[in-house]
Amino acid sequence: MAITIVLTNQKGGVGKTTTTGALAAGLGKRGKKVLAIDLDPQGNLGFSLGLDIDEGYNIYDVLANDVPVTAAIQQADNCDLIPSNILLSQAEIVFQGNNRQMLLKNALRPVMAQYDYIVIDTPPALNILTLNGYTMADHLIIPMSSEILSLVGLVQLQETVEAVKDSVNPALNVLGILLTKFNKNTNLSRDVLEMAETIADQAGSVVFNAKIRSSVVAAEAPAHGMCILDYAPDSNPAWDYRAFIDEVYRKIEPREGK
DSSP, rough: OOOEEEOSSSSSSSSHHHHHHHHHHHHHTTTTTTEEEEOOOOOHHHHHHTOTTTSSSOHHHHHHOOOOOHHHHHOOSSSSOOOOOGGGGGGGHHHHTTTTHHHHHHHHGGGGGGGEEEEEEEESSHHHHHHHHHHHHEEEEEEEESSSSGGGGGGHHHHHHHHHHHHHHHTEEEEEEEEEEETTTSSSHHHHHHHHHHHHHHTTBBOOSSSOOOOHHHHEEEEEEOHHHHHHHHHTTHHHHHHHHHHHHHHHHHTTOO
């Protein structure tokens, strides 16, 4: 059965989609069978991994139109992927019913046994799409840029996680906070790290040892439809993401008894 990892932060611009793409591709490079899912209506994950997101079915078709999940799966270089669609922005209106937070989990049941990992990119909001991700997640990863404003909202996110654990997913685990745009030589990054460690401790989690350094290649890679690990494999962010993926792998595999 697939291990599900959800990348989440209600603040935009923190490197969440870049991190999702790097994690999915990096696990795929390890020989793992990976399905990436884009729950963000902007559709950037599919675009950044080289897919034509306007071609074929997408996750909105699966959740709203009862299209079989197998029909929406496309192939990227190192993983399979279900792209997003701008129509997902209507999710709060379209997805109704008492079990609407279970839509994604129910839709994915037919393929869960086919993958080692499912990696999900969520929108920068705590909405029904994010809640669907939390409901089926084994682990949450919170990318956070090294800025004071990135700390705002983490308390609300923590409250949402606790509510999900108390209701539909008691096994939900916050695997860690990943600091992006990090510069160890600045007081700001060091201050944010200290505060993030305090928040993580309160949530029973940690800040990953790996920190993602800033570089223009992180912005260039999606424009070329490539994961940063392939676009600039010797760049600082690529080395940092490989260290992060190693850390995720070490944390999860023993936990899952593999």
